[in-house]
Amino acid sequence: MKSIISSINRLRNTALIRRNHWLDKRIPAENTSQFNMSNTFIFPSSFGWAMIAMVLFLFILGTNYQNNVVLGMSYFFTAVLLLSLFHSYQYFTQHKIHFKAFEPDFENREIALNCELSSLQRYPGGEFIITAYNRSIQVPLKEKFKKAPASIMLPKMQRGYHVCKRVKVECFFAFGLYRCWSYLQPKHRILVYPSVLKAPLKLHQINEDDDNDLAQHTRLTQSDNLQGIRNYVETDPMHHVSWKHVAKGQGLLTKDFAEHAGLMGWLKLSDYGSADIEQSLRILSYQVQHLSQEQIEFGLDLGDTKILPNSGIPHLEKCLFQLATYGQPKLDRRASDAKA
Amino acid sequence: MRKLNAFQMRLPSLLVSLSFAFAVLPLADTIMAWVWVLFACAQGVVFAKVFKRVPELNSLTLNLLAIFCMLLLIFFAGQFGLLSTMINLLVVAGCLKLITMRTFADFHLVVIVLIFLVACGFIYHQALLYALYYSGILFATLFGTYLLNKGKISRKQSIRQASKMLAQAIPITILLFVMVPRLPPLWDAAEAKSSSTGLSESITPGDIANLAQSGDLAFRAEFSGAIPEAQDRYWRSIVLDYFDGKTWSMGDEMSNTDNTPPIAVSGPATRYLIIAEPNETRWLYALDVPIVQETVTDKPIFRNQSYQLFTQEVNKKQSLYIVDSYLSAPLNHFMTEYERQRYLQLPSESNPQTRAFVESSVSDEMSEQARLKALIAPFFEQDFAYTLRPPLMQDNPVDQFLFEYQRGFCSHYASALTYMLRLANVPARMVAGYQGGELQNDNILTVRQYDAHAWVEYWIEGSGWTRIDPTAIIAPNRTLAGLLSSIDEQDSELIDRPFTLGGFRDVPVFKQIRDFMVLIDHQWNQSVLRFDQDSQRDLITNLFGAFNAKNMTTFMFLILAAIALFIGAIFLPYRRWLGREVFNPAQSLIRVLEKRGFEKHRKETLQQFIKCIQPDLNEKQYAFLHAFMKRYYAKAYEGKAIHKKEFNKLLKAVKANF
Numbered sequence: 002m003k004s005i006i007s008s009i010n011r012l013r014n015t016a017l018i019r020r021n022h023w024l025d026k027r028i029p030a031e032n033t034s035q036f037n038m039s040n041t042f043i044f045p046s047s048f049g050w051a052m053i054a055m056v057l058f059l060f061i062l063g064t065n066y067q068n069n070v071v072l073g074m075s076y077f078f079t080a081v082l083l084l085s086l087f088h089s090y091q092y093f094t095q096h097k098i099h100f101k102a103f104e105p106d107f108e109n110r111e112i113a114l115n116c117e118l119s120s121l122q123r124y125p126g127g128e129f130i131i132t133a134y135n136r137s138i139q140v141p142l143k144e145k146f147k148k149a150p151a152s153i154m155l156p157k158m159q160r161g162y163h164v165c166k167r168v169k170v171e172c173f174f175a176f177g178l179y180r181c182w183s184y185l186q187p188k189h190r191i192l193v194y195p196s197v198l199k200a201p202l203k204l205h206q207i208n209e210d211d212d213n214d215l216a217q218h219t220r221l222t223q224s225d226n227l228q229g230i231r232n233y234v235e236t237d238p239m240h241h242v243s244w245k246h247v248a249k250g251q252g253l254l255t256k257d258f259a260e261h262a263g264l265m266g267w268l269k270l271s272d273y274g275s276a277d278i279e280q281s282l283r284i285l286s287y288q289v290q291h292l293s294q295e296q297i298e299f300g301l302d303l304g305d306t307k308i309l310p311n312s313g314i315p316h317l318e319k320c321l322f323q324l325a326t327y328g329q330p331k332l333d334r335r336a337s338d339a340k341a
Numbered sequence: 342m343r344k345l346n347a348f349q350m351r352l353p354s355l356l357v358s359l360s361f362a363f364a365v366l367p368l369a370d371t372i373m374a375w376v377w378v379l380f381a382c383a384q385g386v387v388f389a390k391v392f393k394r395v396p397e398l399n400s401l402t403l404n405l406l407a408i409f410c411m412l413l414l415i416f417f418a419g420q421f422g423l424l425s426t427m428i429n430l431l432v433v434a435g436c437l438k439l440i441t442m443r444t445f446a447d448f449h450l451v452v453i454v455l456i457f458l459v460a461c462g463f464i465y466h467q468a469l470l471y472a473l474y475y476s477g478i479l480f481a482t483l484f485g486t487y488l489l490n491k492g493k494i495s496r497k498q499s500i501r502q503a504s505k506m507l508a509q510a511i512p513i514t515i516l517l518f519v520m521v522p523r524l525p526p527l528w529d530a531a532e533a534k535s536s537s538t539g540l541s542e543s544i545t546p547g548d549i550a551n552l553a554q555s556g557d558l559a560f561r562a563e564f565s566g567a568i569p570e571a572q573d574r575y576w577r578s579i580v581l582d583y584f585d586g587k588t589w590s591m592g593d594e595m596s597n598t599d600n601t602p603p604i605a606v607s608g609p610a611t612r613y614l615i616i617a618e619p620n621e622t623r624w625l626y627a628l629d630v631p632i633v634q635e636t637v638t639d640k641p642i643f644r645n646q647s648y649q650l651f652t653q654e655v656n657k658k659q660s661l662y663i664v665d666s667y668l669s670a671p672l673n674h675f676m677t678e679y680e681r682q683r684y685l686q687l688p689s690e691s692n693p694q695t696r697a698f699v700e701s702s703v704s705d706e707m708s709e710q711a712r713l714k715a716l717i718a719p720f721f722e723q724d725f726a727y728t729l730r731p732p733l734m735q736d737n738p739v740d741q742f743l744f745e746y747q748r749g750f751c752s753h754y755a756s757a758l759t760y761m762l763r764l765a766n767v768p769a770r771m772v773a774g775y776q777g778g779e780l781q782n783d784n785i786l787t788v789r790q791y792d793a794h795a796w797v798e799y800w801i802e803g804s805g806w807t808r809i810d811p812t813a814i815i816a817p818n819r820t821l822a823g824l825l826s827s828i829d830e831q832d833s834e835l836i837d838r839p840f841t842l843g844g845f846r847d848v849p850v851f852k853q854i855r856d857f858m859v860l861i862d863h864q865w866n867q868s869v870l871r872f873d874q875d876s877q878r879d880l881i882t883n884l885f886g887a888f889n890a891k892n893m894t895t896f897m898f899l900i901l902a903a904i905a906l907f908i909g910a911i912f913l914p915y916r917r918w919l920g921r922e923v924f925n926p927a928q929s930l931i932r933v934l935e936k937r938g939f940e941k942h943r944k945e946t947l948q949q950f951i952k953c954i955q956p957d958l959n960e961k962q963y964a965f966l967h968a969f970m971k972r973y974y975a976k977a978y979e980g981k982a983i984h985k986k987e988f989n990k991l992l993k994a995v996k997a998n999f
Contacts, residue, residue: 080514
């Protein structure tokens with residue numbers, strides 16, 4: 002029994018792969034697609050098949066009872082089926098869909114697939130169903146519109162730079178007799194950063210030798226410039242409390258250091274061991290963001306890829322991108338496409 | 342499985358459940374009592390769902406209900422026929438689905454059931470009003486299915502859209518209706534239980550349990566003088582002379598076209614024109630004694646020795662003819678021994694009680710008149726009744742009728758009396774035709790199918806055939822004032838009156854309306870309900886001159902081409918093609934931009950459009966577009982003469998820059 006199920010699954014998988022292969026050739030990835038002859042499929046829906054059976058049944062009934070009115074009914078539904086075929090197709094192909102770029106996000110967060118439907122307005126209204134990653138939304142269209150936005154929350158994904166799976170766009174206009182659909186693939190890719198994991202900071206100062214890094218780290222955090230004195234906050238470390246002021250009876254005050262200001266250093270993947278590379282990447286993801294927030298210049302050393310020390314949002318994004326794609330096959334210059 | 346949300350469902354489910362209710366109503370007779378209960382519940386549930394939030398029924402309860410219903414159906418199936426069990430099954434299925442309507446599939450199932458029900462309804466009722474009624478139901482249903490996919494548009498807009506699409510289907514329907522060849526029944530369909538009047542060439546009184554009376558027009562008569570009294574208006578059509586104990590039928594020699602014997606007539610003549618509707622037989626109508634003066638249509642009309650008028654072929658079309666009738670002339674002609682034997686023919690060994698009764702009440706020395714008097718005495722003395730719902734009488738029908746039930750309609754009485762007369766050695770025959778008719782005005786009379794009647798003629802030596810109408814003894818009103826006055830209320834349900842407007846019958850306006858409606862109904866009957874293989878053949882013959890395989894194929898191809906043309910006219914973008922020939926700078930610009938992925942909304946002006954896409958353009962592109970637009974507006978609205986070349990140059994620049 003098990004073997005049968007597994008073989009059925011295997012068959013289904015090969016069929017799916019075949020289908021996707023065929024689709025890749027027939028409907029290449031595109032961010033904006035006008036529905037037309039080359040990317041639209043049309044077939045009777047289950048209701049459509051029921052109606053076809055109905056037409057045959059009415060024909061037989063009408064013939065047997067020699068009843069012209071029943072025959073007329075049969076012809077009427079034939080006409081409706083025939084016209085509906087064209088109406089469905091024309092309705093569908095008057096639309097255009099535009100996929101927007103994905104906002105990069107972290108693992109265990111849902112990413113939204115945003116798209117926009119626009120129409121040439123021969124038929125007003127109607128309803129589309131958009132399915133991506135087995136999640137569907139209905140997009141009812143208005144009488145007068147230029148663009149109807151739609152958004153589907155995709156399931157959580159692992160870190161990486163993913164190709165978006167094919168998105169099914171379908172409609173059952175006008176009487177639900179036909180299903181008009183298309184499988185589209187957005188060119189945009191989905192960038193998923195490693196999620197964050199808090200851990201102590203390990204920063205190598207530039208020009209420092211590797212063997213001294215621990216000492217360096219300690220020194221680094223302690224030799225900060227004193228900027229001034231401010232009121233104590235519960236989260237402040239005890240060793241920052243200005244005991245002189247306490248002794249003078251002026252209450253708890255904290256020495257305010259310009260933390261890490263004007264410093265730069267390297268973050269190294271090798272510092273976090275190689276037992277669980279995902280874990281290490283998450284730690285780095287945290288630290289990269291943390292350092293960037295503190296506006297410290299830092300470089301990222303992932304072994305085979307190095308990013309020179311810098312600061313600012315573009316630098317952060319570059320680092321996060323490298324963390325997201327660490328260990329995955331090298332990508333072409335699409336990286337910039339994703340942000341464009 | 343697409344789920345329906347409550348908002349989407351409201352109007353469509355209301356529409357479909359109402360349509361369902363209206364579709365069930367005409368079938369009320371066939372629906373079992375408990376199904377009505379379920380039906381009411383389903384309607385209640387739908388209404389509650391539409392107007393209030395109601396928790397869904399749990400599926401176990403529903404499944405149990407469904408099983409219970411199926412058991413009930415099976416239990417009762419024996420008592421009801423196959424067709425009515427099927428109708429009940431459909432109604433039950435529809436009701437259960439109405440209760441649980443949650444997905445699109447549920448909704449569509451109800452729609453399919455509804456269409457089935459409408460088709461079943463059409464088997465029972467085909468009159469124009471019913472057709473309109475059911476069309477309304479079908480429209481509401483299809484509109485409901487349209488609403489499911491309508492998106493966010495107003496109701497008005499969606500009605501307009503749906504009606505447009507459905508209206509487009511009508512011409513195709515008509516073309517298909519005319520084109521598709523009519524096939525004979527694929528297998529024997531179950532006959533509907535009642536028979537309708539109208540004339541046929543054989544009559545079996547005992548077999549018909551319900552005589553449904555049709556209000557269809559049989560013929561009109563226009564008199565040049567005064568119209569004869571109601572009791573004299575016996576329109577002869579068919580003479581039946583052979584009896585096998587159950588069925589009366591006519592001998593072959595009746596329709597011999599060789600000899601229309603000249604007859605001697607005397608007395609004043611009544612002249613009238615008859616416009617007879619097609620009747621699927623060869624027999625026509627006239628008052629006694631008829632002499633055809635003129636036939637307006639080109640087919641010849643013959644008369645045989647029983648004074649019947651007939652044509653060579655079945656009357657597929659209206660027949661017009663002028664007749665002189667000599668109402669007071671006796672129906673006598675010489676009777677040969679052979680004919681005498683024919684009119685005395687009797688089935689052997691049947692209806693023994695009647696035989697015994699005739700033997701005991703008639704003696705040899707009595708005259709024909711005296712014998713008749715003795716034989717019809719029971720009709721006066723006993724409790725006979727006239728009804729359109731007589732019981733079935735299948736073994737020895739005359740015995741059963743005379744001695745057991747004593748209930749029947751005209752053919753029961755005529756059949757019994759003819760049979761008794763023959764037993765009493767008086768030549769006799771049964772005549773079928775119409776009696777009476779309704780006065781339209783001073784000289785026009787309309788005769789409908791429900792005026793069909795049967796009476797008796799017997800031979801008196803010396804004075805010839807004499808008419809005796811036994812029904813007139815039981816229900817004198819039948820002959821004096823027509824059928825409607827002689828039946829009870831229950832029976833009157835059976836009569837399919839043509840648009841009677843109750844108490845308004847005598848108001849002239851209503852009479853005119855009624856006549857108009859009758860005319861439309863008649864057209865519906867002729868052009869739709871009776872359209873068959875022969876009509877198709879006639880149509881092809883009219884169009885091409887002859888009916889053969891080649892013309893038939895041409896005809897079908899022409900119709901298919903017409904359908905294709907019609908669809909093309911709706912869907913092909915011919916406006917764009919035609920528009921291409923006139924130079925319109927704005928159109929060319931828009932087309933260029935469209936190719937580059939900037940789509941103009943239909944209701945945008947060029948200026949709005951360019952402003953809308955401005956953020957996506959660089960300065961140079963925008964500058965060119967702007968210049969183009971300025972010039973276009975200058976040409977179009979300020980009337981400046983700007984040459985085509987200039988636009989083309991600019992267009993080129995736009996193309997180069999995008």
